Amino acid sequence: MAGKTMTRAELAEAVYQEVGLSRNDSAALVETVLGEVSDALVDGETVKISSFGSFSVRQKGQRIGRNPKTGEEVPILPRRVLVFRPSHVLKDRINK
């Protein structure tokens, strides 16, 4: 899909237009919102945003991977990964 890419700048502009705060405050708030979501996830919390979706952290065990180029076996260490589950509202909106 050769669509456009939205970044922080456009989100901050939307907040500026919608809420009527200064451009500086709008940009700072976008940062704070993303920061609070990130901090909660790093603390192991699940973040549920109604009508958008939920972010949760899943623990993965160690497994044996393979270097696709050399075929060499390499251990993939246990790690925590983030999983996003979109809500039905979001899925429906995307399929309209």
Place this chain on the structure above:
Amino acid sequence: MTRSELISRVSQRYPELYQREVERVVTTIFDEIAGALARGDRVELRGFGAFSVKSRDARTGRNPRTGEPVDVEAKTVPFFKTGKQLRDRLNGHDGG
């Protein structure tokens, strides 16, 4: 953490703002992301992650209870890829 907890955590960092302004900020952010995805656009938030949409072909699924085949229509689903900095923080490396 729910949407309302997110709003109160952000509000604590901005005592000079009304909670209802912070609420509109949070709503605007997720609504803008959803809108971009509905248009088929990507949303790239460096350090946090990137939202995009993926197309799924039509397929014949099965009712897991009865084993009966059912047609599943082609659809577009939202997708989230965790950003490098957040992925590192989840695994204890402080990406700053």
